Amino acid sequence: MSQKRTTPLEAPSIRKHQCTVDIRLEKLGMVPFFWNLDREILQPINNEFSASHFHAGQPIYYEGEKATMLRVVVYGAVKLIRQTEEGKEIMVDMLKPGEYFGNLNELGDDTYSETATAQSDACIMSIGNREFRSLLNMYPSIAVAVLDVTTKKLNSARQQIHHLTTLSVKKRIAHILKELCGKFGEESKVGMLLQLPLSRKDLADLAGTSTETASRVMSRFQQDGLITSGRQWVAITDINALSEVVSSN
Amino acid sequence: MSQKRTTPLEAPSIRKHQCTVDIRLEKLGMVPFFWNLDREILQPINNEFSASHFHAGQPIYYEGEKATMLRVVVYGAVKLIRQTEEGKEIMVDMLKPGEYFGNLNELGDDTYSETATAQSDACIMSIGNREFRSLLNMYPSIAVAVLDVTTKKLNSARQQIHHLTTLSVKKRIAHILKELCGKFGEESKVGMLLQLPLSRKDLADLAGTSTETASRVMSRFQQDGLITSGRQWVAITDINALSEVVSSN
DNA sequence: GCACTCCTTTGAACCAGCTCAATTTAGTAC
DNA sequence: GTACTAAATTGAGCTGGTTCAAAGGAGTGC
Numbered sequence: 001m002s003q004k005r006t007t008p009l010e011a012p013s014i015r016k017h018q019c020t021v022d023i024r025l026e027k028l029g030m031v032p033f034f035w036n037l038d039r040e041i042l043q044p045i046n047n048e049f050s051a052s053h054f055h056a057g058q059p060i061y062y063e064g065e066k067a068t069m070l071r072v073v074v075y076g077a078v079k080l081i082r083q084t085e086e087g088k089e090i091m092v093d094m095l096k097p098g099e100y101f102g103n104l105n106e107l108g109d110d111t112y113s114e115t116a117t118a119q120s121d122a123c124i125m126s127i128g129n130r131e132f133r134s135l136l137n138m139y140p141s142i143a144v145a146v147l148d149v150t151t152k153k154l155n156s157a158r159q160q161i162h163h164l165t166t167l168s169v170k171k172r173i174a175h176i177l178k179e180l181c182g183k184f185g186e187e188s189k190v191g192m193l194l195q196l197p198l199s200r201k202d203l204a205d206l207a208g209t210s211t212e213t214a215s216r217v218m219s220r221f222q223q224d225g226l227i228t229s230g231r232q233w234v235a236i237t238d239i240n241a242l243s244e245v246v247s248s249n
Numbered sequence: 250m251s252q253k254r255t256t257p258l259e260a261p262s263i264r265k266h267q268c269t270v271d272i273r274l275e276k277l278g279m280v281p282f283f284w285n286l287d288r289e290i291l292q293p294i295n296n297e298f299s300a301s302h303f304h305a306g307q308p309i310y311y312e313g314e315k316a317t318m319l320r321v322v323v324y325g326a327v328k329l330i331r332q333t334e335e336g337k338e339i340m341v342d343m344l345k346p347g348e349y350f351g352n353l354n355e356l357g358d359d360t361y362s363e364t365a366t367a368q369s370d371a372c373i374m375s376i377g378n379r380e381f382r383s384l385l386n387m388y389p390s391i392a393v394a395v396l397d398v399t400t401k402k403l404n405s406a407r408q409q410i411h412h413l414t415t416l417s418v419k420k421r422i423a424h425i426l427k428e429l430c431g432k433f434g435e436e437s438k439v440g441m442l443l444q445l446p447l448s449r450k451d452l453a454d455l456a457g458t459s460t461e462t463a464s465r466v467m468s469r470f471q472q473d474g475l476i477t478s479g480r481q482w483v484a485i486t487d488i489n490a491l492s493e494v495v496s497s498n
Numbered sequence: 499g500c501a502c503t504c505c506t507t508t509g510a511a512c513c514a515g516c517t518c519a520a521t522t523t524a525g526t527a528c
Numbered sequence: 529g530t531a532c533t534a535a536a537t538t539g540a541g542c543t544g545g546t547t548c549a550a551a552g553g554a555g556t557g558c
Contacts, residue, residue: 082411090414092407104400113404136393143392144385150399151353155362157406158341162331164413165339165457169545200506208414210546215507231505231554418515449536459516464536480524480535 027074028125031098033145045135049125054118056197063115067103069126076122077184077196080114081205091205093153094119094196096183100149103129120196164208167246172207173217174245177227181236190228191237199232276323277374280347282394294384298374303367305446312364316352318375325371326433326445329363330454340454342402343368343445345432349398352378369445413457416495421456422466423494426476430485439477440486448481 028034028046037045051074054060060071063082073095080101083089092114095101103110118124127135136143163172185192204214218234221227226242228235236242277283277295286294300323303309309320312331322344329350332338341363344350352359367373376384385392412421434441453463467483470476475491477484485491 082407084411084415088415090411092410105397113407133393136396137389140386140389140392143389143396144382147385147392147396147399148354150396150403154399154403154406157403157410158331158363160410161341161406161413161457162333162339164410166333166337208410211505212507212547213545215505216545219507460535461517461537462515465515465538468537 027097028072031072031100032149033100033142035141035145037139037141041139048131048135049127051123051125054122054124056118056120056122058118060116060118060124061102061112063113064111067105067110067112068129069102070100070104070129070132071102071116071124071126072100073097074123074125077119078122078124079117079119079202081117082114089205090208091202092157094180094183094206100146102126104132104146105129119198119202169207169209169213170217170220171246171248172209173203173214174221174226174242176203176206177221177234177236178239178242178246180234181239185236188235191235192239193235194233197232198234203234276346277321280321280349281398282349282391284394285390286388290388297380297384298376300372300374303371303373305367305369305371307367309365309367309373310351310361312362313360316354316359316361317378318351319349319353319378319381320351320365320373320375321349322346323372323374326368327371327373328366328368328451330366331363338454339457340451341406343429343432343455349395351375353381353395354378368447368451418456418458418462419466419469420495420497421458422452422463423470423475423491425452425455426470426483426485427488427491427495429483430488434485437484440484441488442484443482446481447483452483 028049029037029039029042034042034045049072054076060078061067061069075097078095078099078101079091080093080095081089081091093101101116103112136146163175167175180194180198181192184194184196186195187193200215200218201211203218204211207214218227218229221242222229224241226236226238226245228237277298278286278288278291283291283294298321303325309327310316310318324346327344327348327350328340329342329344330338330340342350350365352361385395412424416424429443429447430441433443433445435444436442449464449467450460452467453460456463467476467478470491471478473490475485475487475494477486
């Protein structure tokens with residue numbers, strides 16, 4: 001850590017220690033599910049959760065494993081991947097703090113339908129499925145909040161389906177960059193820096209294309225001054241131009 | 250109606266009259282949302298809904314319209330479509346009786362994110378968004394049931410994304426036929442007949458391909474004896490062979 | 499500072515599926 | 529039966545994106 005870092009990305013350890021017991025309650029209150037709850041209700045809910053840390057690249061669970069937990073991202077980014085036997089994979093979602101993943105189905109006899117991996121160093125809170133479901137039944141407002149989040153996810157999944165079949169790779173990537181910018185973008189000297197490690201392969205998996213094609217598109221964007229990018233990082237320098245790419249001819 | 254019909258599909262008017270006030274309550278009880286509810290609770294809920302009929306091909310609402318209602322299919326099939334300005338479209342879902350669609354978001358200021366069209370003659374029950382949301386808050390079990398349905402939809406949307414990027418058109422269509430078979434298949438002399446009008450274009454929109462390619466694939470399937478098909482109808486004759494197509498090499 | 503790793507870029511051939519265009523046919527109405 | 533219409537089929541050329549291969553760099557550990 002004493003060497004000069006050339007990545008503009010924030011070093012992971014800076015924030016890692018912050019995920020202490022003390023601030024878990026605060027984090028939990030920031031999760032959309034628990035918006036309207038009083039502190040005295042939040043407290044026992046908090047006790048149901050347990051926290052754990054993951055290093056960048058470390059798997060959290062695998063597709064097909066027996067699914068027993070529901071998880072919430074507290075710090076860092078988590079990617080959800082589906083893969084074929086031949087190893088071809090696609091990224092189904094990239095989660096930021098406050099988002100949930102895992103399983104919330106009735107019984108514990110389901111399996112996870114995707115693999116979850118820590119994209120950066122991450123802190124995750126987990127709760128047993130059964131426990132969470134009893135929360136849902138106890139507090140309708142939580143159920144409704146979870147439903148709203150899930151509905152939004154469904155909508156964006158359907159938009160993605162639409163894009164996959166109607167847009168060119170170039171437009172799809174431009175659109176994805178815009179979304180990531182809204183989610184992970186942070187002001188920096190190189191532009192809106194996406195605060196997570198993001199390789200060409202990740203982008204390709206998000207866009208449903210090959211690494212090579214993603215690289216070609218990104219090279220072009222960089223050439224045209226829309227982005228600045230290095231190894232595993234991307235910064236958006238001209239978001240309006242990206243929007244134009246999506247909606248052009 | 251006195252002429253001989255050559256379509257194996259059931260004539261729409263046969264069942265249409267069945268959607269009377271008398272049996273609405275029964276239908277409502279069949280909707281997954283309302284599984285566990287007592288009859289005395291169901292009764293007032295039923296009163297909140299209003300029913301209406303649509304002819305095959307008739308639009309129910311358009312993408313972008315102000316979204317105020319949540320709807321449930323009582324009889325018939327409803328397709329959900331998203332389209333680009335140039336008219337290229339994709340089918341996001343095909344719904345059967347008991348499934349919900351429309352909007353369930355917080356306030357009435359959202360717009361529908363897809364166009365809903367009656368695929369066959371259909372009977373639809375509607376409820377105001379606000380009213381439904383208060384039901385959700387009143388009966389947690391409804392909220393949880395809706396959440397479960399939505400979660401399943403999300404999962405299948407994500408599977409579709411996966412298929413779009415990893416499977417060939419042939420496999421995608423084979424898979425779609427299998428799903429439709431489970432949902433709309435009815436035993437008949439020509440095999441498992443899909444009990445809804447289904448054109449090559451519909452299939453193409455479902456698979457995210459062109460009408461011509463869908464036609465070519467279907468011709469091939471018919472040639473190989475996997476299906477029997479005519480104008481706007483499809484029957485599956487060998488579902489095992491279809492499964493093999495999906496999982497082959 | 500040096501070596502090593504693996505991420506990224508670029509080239510070139512190839513192909514699944516698209517598009518455009520023309521023809522055939524199933525189903526319906528009379 | 530006959531005529532009509534919209535769905536379905538089939539052909540042929542084109543192309544965006546894939547695949548395979550190989551070279552070029554950024555970041556890291558020692």
